[in-house]
Amino acid sequence: MSGSAVETAPPQAPAPTEPPVHKPSLRKRLIPYWLLLPGILWLLVFFVLPMVYQASTSVQTGSLEEGFQVTWHFGTYWDAFTEYYPQFLRSLLYAGTATALCLLLGYPLAYLIAFKAGRWRNLLLVLVIAPFFTSFLIRTLAWKTILADGGPVVAGLNAIGFLDVTSWLGMTEGDRVLATPLAVVCGLTYNFLPFMILPLYSSLERIDTRLHEAAGDLYARPATVFRKVTFPLSMPGVVSGTLLTFIPASGDYVNAELLGSTDTRMIGNVIQSQYLRILDYPTAAALSFILMAIVLIMVTIYIRRAGTEDLV
Amino acid sequence: MRNPLTWLRRNLVVIAGLGTLAYMILPNVVVTVFSFNNPTGRFNYAWQEFSLDAWKDPCGVADMCGSLSLSLQIALWSTLAATALGTAIAFALVRYRFRARGAVNSLIFLPMAMPEIVMAASLLALFLNMGIQLGFWTILIAHIMFCLSFVVAAVKARVLSMDPRLEEAARDLYAGPVQTFVRVTLPIAAPGIAAGALLSFALSFDDFIITNFNSGNTVTFPMFVWGSAQRGTPVQINVIGTAMFVIAVLVVLAGQMVGNRRKKAQPK
Numbered sequence: 125m126s127g128s129a130v131e132t133a134p135p136q137a138p139a140p141t142e143p144p145v146h147k148p149s150l151r152k153r154l155i156p157y158w159l160l161l162p163g164i165l166w167l168l169v170f171f172v173l174p175m176v177y178q179a180s181t182s183v184q185t186g187s188l189e190e191g192f193q194v195t196w197h198f199g200t201y202w203d204a205f206t207e208y209y210p211q212f213l214r215s216l217l218y219a220g221t222a223t224a225l226c227l228l229l230g231y232p233l234a235y236l237i238a239f240k241a242g243r244w245r246n247l248l249l250v251l252v253i254a255p256f257f258t259s260f261l262i263r264t265l266a267w268k269t270i271l272a273d274g275g276p277v278v279a280g281l282n283a284i285g286f287l288d289v290t291s292w293l294g295m296t297e298g299d300r301v302l303a304t305p306l307a308v309v310c311g312l313t314y315n316f317l318p319f320m321i322l323p324l325y326s327s328l329e330r331i332d333t334r335l336h337e338a339a340g341d342l343y344a345r346p347a348t349v350f351r352k353v354t355f356p357l358s359m360p361g362v363v364s365g366t367l368l369t370f371i372p373a374s375g376d377y378v379n380a381e382l383l384g385s386t387d388t389r390m391i392g393n394v395i396q397s398q399y400l401r402i403l404d405y406p407t408a409a410a411l412s413f414i415l416m417a418i419v420l421i422m423v424t425i426y427i428r429r430a431g432t433e434d435l436v
Numbered sequence: 437m438r439n440p441l442t443w444l445r446r447n448l449v450v451i452a453g454l455g456t457l458a459y460m461i462l463p464n465v466v467v468t469v470f471s472f473n474n475p476t477g478r479f480n481y482a483w484q485e486f487s488l489d490a491w492k493d494p495c496g497v498a499d500m501c502g503s504l505s506l507s508l509q510i511a512l513w514s515t516l517a518a519t520a521l522g523t524a525i526a527f528a529l530v531r532y533r534f535r536a537r538g539a540v541n542s543l544i545f546l547p548m549a550m551p552e553i554v555m556a557a558s559l560l561a562l563f564l565n566m567g568i569q570l571g572f573w574t575i576l577i578a579h580i581m582f583c584l585s586f587v588v589a590a591v592k593a594r595v596l597s598m599d600p601r602l603e604e605a606a607r608d609l610y611a612g613p614v615q616t617f618v619r620v621t622l623p624i625a626a627p628g629i630a631a632g633a634l635l636s637f638a639l640s641f642d643d644f645i646i647t648n649f650n651s652g653n654t655v656t657f658p659m660f661v662w663g664s665a666q667r668g669t670p671v672q673i674n675v676i677g678t679a680m681f682v683i684a685v686l687v688v689l690a691g692q693m694v695g696n697r698r699k700k701a702q703p704k
Binding site: 153155156157159160162163164166167168170171172173174175177178180181229230232233234235236237240246248250251252253254255256257258259260261262263264265266267268269270272314317318321367371372374375376377378382392395396399400405408409412413415416419420423 | 448449450452453454455456457459460461462463464466467470481482521522524525527528531532534540543544546547549550551552553554555557558559560561562564565577578580581584588638641642644645648649657658661662665669673674676677680681683684685688689692
């Protein structure tokens, strides 16, 4: 606190717990580096280096026949963004909606497993994890059957007026669900639900239930207990769950391809077809970097915000 | 049960949770039911009539079981490699203080914090620029790369919660470093390593996006399913999907039963 404290000699350093003879030898000090070497090398060569190559690809010009040359043509970024901003917006919108739905649907189930399942807990967890082991493409294709035109699900949604609401929102057209934004969002929500439920569950499970009892003893109503105790304490799970859902959903092209139409193309579909069908590598590379930048910026802002809320 | 409205309100969480579970299980039910379908035409989207044909002849579709065995091989090799590399990294990160620890942590975290398509595309950029032939090896390289981070995360969590005093005790009892590692450290870390391995097997076996970019003409099982969505989906795909689900549930339940028995066997 005071200035003089700085000038006084530092307190006697505590005697070293180990005599200097036992100071680790060079061989011992190198152990962590030997442990890291193979894995880190793998990541440097097959994760970092590819990013460098993709960066160089994005500033190349040329054609497939004549070959591509690095010409530092940054215009590709601007052209790619202005041409495909609807797909960028759509990706963020779909991924954001799917993430919100995952939170809304996933929270009760995570809560149920953590606090109310009793001896059913393990079975419920298995049912949440098991889809990881079944091919997600097969399950996504199953949605084609479920949402088929004139099928029971669509007929039911139509009967309760749900499709009137969604078509007013621009999510569906007429009495079909397949090939509409609703189908794509439904598929995205479905595919990423486990990634929301598991982090939510693991942070809910750690909550001491005595806190709930204490809040109840202090005359908090169940809704208040949830709002003031349970939900704030589950924030780490909410944050990691939303990230694990939003990030992969924003780059996904499987759901939009299998359940959507050309009007529901997301940026993933564009990158995929630019790289694998049209073979316009510079545009594809630029698009994928723009996507990465958008996601990283959004995630950074979100973590900052959610992090401070967590402390309140 | 006297007032249905009160009952509904009291059990709202349970009802909503079970509703979500139904939403999650519904496609699996559809896949199972449609594995007994006898479809007309190339696609298996509409129910026609009950049939056991597909179950009697699961490999009756050209190339499907080949792609399945390729996927299993790739998943096996990438799990082995990623688990070995990832476990070493996790131990280094938890047990040692060294320079560049922060950088290593970020490097591990980044592949998980990035849309998969960005990694997929950048790997393709690397392979294209270096003129590497796409196929089995490029798929394997890619899978080891993205499984690595998940193994590190799983093993790290377990090693962090380990009591270092157990190892000290082993050393006090004159166990050598190797003996301590094999007899004490490894058994305690095993559940984390197993979780990491299981996760990377599932991730690799099911991966589509990264494989789609880096497989060339090589067809893994997810690639086969993807192709069939355009060409026509054979019923056998649903048979494989059903079998995978059943096997996964059995394996996980068996694992839990072994775990429970161990817990009971340990007198406290």
